[in-house]
Amino acid sequence: MMLLAPIFTQYFLSDPSDIYEKMGLRETALFKALLLPLLLTATLFLGPLTMQFFSGGWWIYLEPMFWISCWQDLVWVRNHIMAPLSEEWVFRACMMPILLQCLSPMTAVFVGPILFGIAHFHHMLEQIKGGCEVKTALIISSEYAHILTNKGSKMSCFQFTYTTIFGAYSSYLFVISSPR
Template sequence: MEREDAGAGVTKFAAVSACIGMAVFYVALLYSPTLILRLPPPNSYTSFLTRRFCAAVSSIVSLIVASLILPITGCEASSLLCVYGIRMDHIWQALVYPLLLTAFMYSGSFALKFLIMLQTSREYLDSGGNLSVACVKSISLKTVDWVVSTASCMSSWRNYFVAPLTEELVFRACMIPLLLCGGFSTYTVIFLCPVFFSFAHMNHLLEFYLQRNYSLLKACQVVGFQLVYTVIFGAYASFLLIRTGHLTAPLIAHIFCNFMGLPVIHSGRSGMVSLVFVIGVVSFSKLLFPLTTPYLYNDEGDNCSCWHRYCSWS
């Protein structure tokens, strides 16, 4: 499948309008069960399936709309999926390298977990227990408990699987090709796309203010912090897709971040946590471009007609 020159058939206004429409449609359809069907919060299996079905519908509609707007020539389904970064080639690179890169930002979190485990081990040794047996038993039980609780928890399925997949499809796979073909520069797209992503989280303001009875000031503070975080992550996820041309890269980073939560920067337990966090940030900065080198994720980089401009990166 070939692409026409950037901007051919897609104006900046059309691209931005389409992105805004997708973001609004995603949020509106996701929360329609509450507003229209009057369903309770998604704490039941039926309620969960209804909301996730709405998210799936909005994702499919966005994919179809984007395919109609983008100046695509050819009709092979595999080629169309490549436009969205949905590929099976170089899959292990797209899984391993972005995951490793993202993990560096959580160096402080890993250090804190290690310190907690070390302290627990010392306390167990002081009590005269067998450390090796205790560690194996503790890790085994915690692993089994986590698998069982995750598999049976609707929020876990939403946070770790459904939400990352549908959000990456709409806010990265559909919007980035539209904005690039609309004539926006690569770096503009990286920082513009997260704006639509953050707008999709504005609904939390009403959730905190109306449902959880937060004061308006506190609700704005909480949501404001969330928006800053989503913009930062959205820029990073957009960078990964544009840099690699592979949707798996931002998807695995999204799942990992949802699982880990916010990175631990400081802990009262030890200054080592902050030191390790700084080392992780420096490592992330040093490896950001090497671990996302386009040639790791694509067979060719010269004279290509790619949709994500990976061939223009050095």
Template sequence: MVKALQNDISPSIANVICIAFAFIYVAGFYLFRDANSAKLSRNHPTVIRNRIKAVTFASIVSPLIVWFIVPSHSTNHSIFQILGLSLPYSVPGLIGLTGPVLLTAILFLGPLVQLYFEENLLFQTNFDFRRDVKDVFFSLLGQRNYVVAPVTEEFVFRSCMIAVLYQAGLPTTYLVFVSPMYFGLAHLHHAWENYNQWGANIKVLKLVLLSSLFQFCYTTIFGWYVSFAFLRLGSIWSPILCHSFCNIMGFPDVSDIQLQPPIKRAVIMCSFVMGVILFYWLLYPLTNPSNVGGSLYWPASA
């Protein structure tokens, strides 16, 4: 386990650094664009390429700042361990990293059962490998949504921020419930983009504010979960996989449930409830630090 907290930096300075991480990540979207792409949609290939450059830059600068602030000699751990990049040396440890992913799938039990009844799951009738996998994951949009965004966002907003906040001696509750707010706030820049692209009027403003509030709440709650998983397992790989899985599933759409026969509809609704219950019951067992041989960030007695 890691030595006692060093408190080399104050909590206020640590939070300022986290704000800087968020600023570097978002500011790059505007620095790495040209005049021709300023009015293009965020899903335009040119915009996606520019933003991939931006987040790659942020993912290089942020860990360098962590390396400077949290020297490995003060914790007896390498910078790779501090950032959660190291992998367990044993097969059981590697399997243990999949616990949060399984937990996330359990939370999505309702949507998965719905997809099953619609025969849209892997190897079912309506599933087409080329259409649903190859054309999606190997497209520029798919690479952004399912690879680049999960990797860079979790690395900057989870690994780098928690490493700095932890060094400042902030409690676990702060790391779990407060640090993800930076992740939620960083998504608010979409509001300005949507406001201008959707018409820039009062009606659009109300719609944008409501949409941004929902996104802030959703991303913050998700951040609570993956921050908890990161601290419990001391690895960023689990949050990355969970983030990618959530992006694949999207926010649950319950509108099509009414199209199912009564019995299937009841099963789907029960699955939504059961998924939440099982998630609560299995949260600690599937994120137990002993599953991966211990965590740098979670005391053995906790």
């Protein structure tokens, strides 16, 4: 999908001449495009990072064996490296320019992430194959659904909601860091 998405982007853009700039691959305003999202995201995660520091849990990240074992686990590589890279490439770099040519920036910030959230419902099939009840898998649609019992029905589409909110945040960063 990572290879096909830019082809669709170029095909559907009304003016594909500056496709790289529209996809966020640009030299102009590079400092703004890198620094602003980094600072905002670091601020967003300041609480959990501070808790890791004060609880002493951050030491594990300094251990080489931690990183060696992570990189040897293909599921970890998929979940922490490949999935985020491919999602951001497809949903932000390739989809947002198409949405921005026909929607206002703020509308695109909220429409794109809904599609991003819907795209995560494939986790439901993984849960059903793993023995999770269909109702729980549908409601939660996350990798933790198999450990939940009746509590699962009280959570309404957790992963869809989380990924949609995160997608809106990422889309907003994409829009505000784009050169005008």
